[in-house]
Amino acid sequence: MAASLKQDYAKILKAKANLVMISPDSLEEHRKYALTFFREELPYLYVSDSNLDIARRYGLIRKEEHPHGGFYYRSLWILNRDAMITYKSVPWEGNAQVEEYQKLFKLIDSEPGEWRATCGLRSSEQLHAS
Amino acid sequence: MIAKPKTPRVGVKAPEFIIETPDHRLALHQLAERHEKLILTTQDSYRYHPN
Numbered sequence: 001m002a003a004s005l006k007q008d009y010a011k012i013l014k015a016k017a018n019l020v021m022i023s024p025d026s027l028e029e030h031r032k033y034a035l036t037f038f039r040e041e042l043p044y045l046y047v048s049d050s051n052l053d054i055a056r057r058y059g060l061i062r063k064e065e066h067p068h069g070g071f072y073y074r075s076l077w078i079l080n081r082d083a084m085i086t087y088k089s090v091p092w093e094g095n096a097q098v099e100e101y102q103k104l105f106k107l108i109d110s111e112p113g114e115w116r117a118t119c120g121l122r123s124s125e126q127l128h129a130s
Numbered sequence: 131m132i133a134k135p136k137t138p139r140v141g142v143k144a145p146e147f148i149i150e151t152p153d154h155r156l157a158l159h160q161l162a163e164r165h166e167k168l169i170l171t172t173q174d175s176y177r178y179h180p181n
Binding site for chain 1: 135136137138139140141142143144145146147148149150151158159161162163164165166167168169170171172173174175176177178
């Protein structure tokens with residue numbers, strides 16, 4: 001997901017939007033991840049939710065642990081200029097389903113996003129076939 | 131059956147939090163008013179989900 005959003009961040013800005021990534025990792029962990037995998041910092045804004053305060057207020061804590069570990073839902077929210085929620089997807093499958101990923105770009109009136117094969121994204125057809 | 135998480139509804143104000151940009155420390159609503167649309171995305175720790 002990070003790889004695709006990194007690649008498509010310019011399209012998001014071009015559509016007069018911006019992107020904030022939120023995760024329970026600290027800022028230092030986030031930077032270390034970016035430098036390890038991408039050899040550079042990720043361009044979009046980042047908020048560390050290490051105390052899970054945002055997760056609680058947005059209802060993003062899983063009751064049961066994810067099969068791969070962790071308790072934090074992947075999600076997508078789109079806000080307007082008044083910070084009103086105009087769209088939400090919880091859990092968001094944009095990391096695994098190309099259609100879900102592309103929907104983000106339609107919602108912000110952007111040209112389509114691109115995804116990298118190394119990102120782990122698969123089309124829903126591939127998902128259903130597997 | 132797994133119950134869907136209870137999350138803020140579409141049409142309500144997004145719960146506030148602080149965002150540090152390279153230049154500013156902004157409340158969510160202050161950042162939102164600078165853009166036509168503001169995308170928030172969350173993911174679990176890279177330790178569990180590196181993609």
